[in-house]
Amino acid sequence: MCVYVCVCVCADLRRCEERGELLLPVLFFLLVMLSVLLYFAVSLMDPGFVLTDTVKGSNEEMESMIPQSSTPRLRRCGYCLLQQPMRAKHCQTCKRCVRRFDHHCPWMENCVGERNHRWFMVYLLVQLLALLWALHVALSGLSPGVSWDLWFRANGFLLAALGVVGVFSAVVLVLLGSHVYLVSVNCTTWEFMSRHRISYLKNRGDEHSPFDRGPLGNLRDFFCACGAVAWEATYDRSAANHV
Template sequence: MALRALLSPGVLVRTGHTVLTWGITLVLFLHDTELRQWEEQGELSLPLTFLLLVLGSLLLYLAVSLMDPGYVTAQPQSQEEPKEEQAAMVPQAIPLRRCRYCLVLPLRARHCRDCRRCVRRYDHHCPWMENCVGERNHPLFVAYLALQLVVLLWGLYLAWSGLRFFQPWGLWLRSTGLLFTTFLLLSFFSLVVGLLLASHLYLVASNTTTWEFISSHRIAYLRQRASNPFDRGLTRNLAHFFCGWPSGPWETLWAEEEEEGSSQAV
């Protein structure tokens, strides 16, 4: 049982990320990059800053990967039908969806087949995190992407500073082949993380999720709607996402948008 837990996908993915992170950092220190030159000259502030940023990005990764993304607690079978006082709080126009596992789902929640749980304000399941990105860890996920991009771009610059192209091919391959491979990896990771960060900032600014953006035509509460019912402008969207203000159930925002649309139609 213990061996099975150690070989679980989550442990393997997180271990792989940790090993790759410190392995790339070690390559940058061992080769003749500006990072090593600063260290040899006794200028330790920049190398220490780089190490702290790497450590911070790794801790953010583990926090997002291990924390509860906003799991919906499964309701007992006897409570499948909502009570009268609970039903009265939910506008009747909202199309309630049911999950075969969690029964009644809150608005904007979705069942994740990988986690086998329903997640509030579900965005996506991240295989690199081996966890869902949802209501509770989405802000930390965006912060992780931003910090990781800073680390990757700095690492990319450091790797480039250590490449020497004016050498015979065989000697160059032996001396800088590993550093060049690291440079290619950092280039790829920088591109991927940069695109992810840009897309998530756009989603946050419009108060939507990856799942809603891709599958709006299949989602009952978004189908046949001309606009996003949860969008309250850039400032309020950012304040709600990062600070939880203004707070309130999504059902209220949906109902307000529905009422505004109905009044305009009349």
Template sequence: MDPGFVKPEEEVKEGEDKGQGVVIPQIPGDVKLRRCGYCLVKQPMRARHCQLCQHCVRRYDHHCPWLENCVGERNHPLFIVYLSVQLVVLLWGGHVAWSGLYFEQSWEWLQHNIFLLVSFLLIFIFTIVVLLLLVSHLYLISCNTTTWEFMSHHRISYLRHSELENPFDQGIILNLWRFFCSRHLTAWENIYFHKNSEPV
């Protein structure tokens, strides 16, 4: 699905409802948005151009090679649901594979059960990978940061010049609420400039 592609018509109709249930957020008048060098649209804060999708994506997290799609502001909650369902299926598959094993110390037993052992080992490895991925994403969500921001903090201008380590963090509860329950796109510029103007 659309991860939150930045569209050129948003420049003209900024702040208007487009009839698709999406409110294009208003930004402060004195904020200058960066123009993408590839698709030439004005990038909202936290957006990034994806070379594989050939689009700028709002609140860009990463490009998932398994889904062949970007993970951004609009589909990131569904990506978490996808990882959760995948983890449940892997745990169930691991349980089924383990329950089919009756251990005996014989070469004949090993020949008959080698595929079951290999499948259990693969399921175990994939379960660990998906669990680590899910836990790391939930941690980043609770801090209101993205994988891209976490990995490239030193290269992103709005993070490098911020007085705060993470200017978008609003506390765990509000971060989780905004991530899972908000239906509208967020004007991250408002949060960024509000937080940076507060005395530290």
């Protein structure tokens, strides 16, 4: 069914090409190529694996002698035995700890974390544009019929394909919208779903994220920040303001 929609898209672009309108075929080709490149980039990219103990946790005896700040004590992973930075989590599928863990995506066969989360959202946006394009072309390809019976016979496969593509479009739209919201409040999917079990969140009296810097600040930091972020320092400042 989806193949039928793709055939309709290609046929529509072919008609544009025959009329000398090359802009739409070129844009669609670039959109498809960008989608493929983003898929492999997110799938193969290091999501932010924790490779070694953090500097703070490299000497536990020395750490125990230093007065503790408002930051909860960092925990050591029970699987890979590395001390996890704040917001990191061990992925059972990848068998690694991931910085600013969001979720493991079976679609990508990779974790979504601090290093590839922004590219995952760009990929969702490109996929949504491609699906909406396919919906538009498929809708324009519906042919008229003299009766409902003949109309359904002429457009049955296309209607079924429209239903499948419509479902995928809705899923991608909801997924992209939820990630935009979580990024705007500086929260991850894991933190949102498991707040009551996370040490640095469960003891806070409100639902406000301790890393929230406002929607614009959160979005700017998310898309523009380079390298790993010391979330412990951000949490300390938030805790001081919270008190």
